[in-house]
Amino acid sequence: MSWTEERVELLKKLWTDGLSASQIAAELGGVTRNAVIGKVHRLGLSGRTKTTRPAAPRVRKARSPSMPPRPVTRVIGNTALKLNVVAEQQVEAEIVPVRTLAPVTELFIPPEQRATILELNEHTCKWPIGDPGHDDFYFCGRRSESGVPYCEHHCSVAYQPASDRKRSKASGAN
DNA sequence: CCCTGATTCGC
DNA sequence: GCGAATCAGG
Numbered sequence: 584m585s586w587t588e589e590r591v592e593l594l595k596k597l598w599t600d601g602l603s604a605s606q607i608a609a610e611l612g613g614v615t616r617n618a619v620i621g622k623v624h625r626l627g628l629s630g631r632t633k634t635t636r637p638a639a640p641r642v643r644k645a646r647s648p649s650m651p652p653r654p655v656t657r658v659i660g661n662t663a664l665k666l667n668v669v670a671e672q673q674v675e676a677e678i679v680p681v682r683t684l685a686p687v688t689e690l691f692i693p694p695e696q697r698a699t700i701l702e703l704n705e706h707t708c709k710w711p712i713g714d715p716g717h718d719d720f721y722f723c724g725r726r727s728e729s730g731v732p733y734c735e736h737h738c739s740v741a742y743q744p745a746s747d748r749k750r751s752k753a754s755g756a757n
Numbered sequence: 758c759c760c761t762g763a764t765t766c767g768c
Numbered sequence: 769g770c771g772a773a774t775c776a777g778g
Contacts, residue, residue: 603761618771620762726759
């Protein structure tokens with residue numbers, strides 16, 4: 584493929600939007616990221632304005648490698664009641680499908696990095712994108728550390744500290 | 758190993 | 769001008 588005026592314009596737009604060379608290459612199709620970078624230099628676009636994020640989004644590591652973070656069930660008073668309390672909450676959790684995280688601005692995932700559920704494995708990010716049941720539903724599918732369910736970006740989203748989320752203060756005690 | 762952009766150099 | 773190969777870095 585050649586650098587038509589259209590493709591150059593799209594390249595300029597995506598580059599100044601802060602997409603990486605490989606993402607742009609995927610978007611354009613028919614070119615490699617090397618080609619994109621080469622073109623960017625020839626156009627004199629290199630050295631993006633400071634809006635560029637540091638390569639990969641830095642994230643804190645998932646705490647315990649084996650055990651995913653989980654809301655702690657606090658037991659006040661007679662700890663002998665603990666098991667019952669947990670059991671009740673689990674039952675409730677099954678019938679109340681809620682994602683309480685605040686809406687997140689999704690990354691742009693190039694189409695060829697996206698994964699269907701059948702393509703997920705221990706090395707792929709399992710972050711769902713879109714609505715299940717719609718045909719535009721897919722999973723992030725980027726590389727994740729072995730055994731870690733999400734890529735770096737979605738780890739940082741999934742394990743976002745509670746202090747960063749919108750707080751819904753429970754009014755009454757209980 | 759995954760990724761990033763930068764540079765070189767034969768075509 | 770183009771882009772694969774390579775380099776340097778996170």
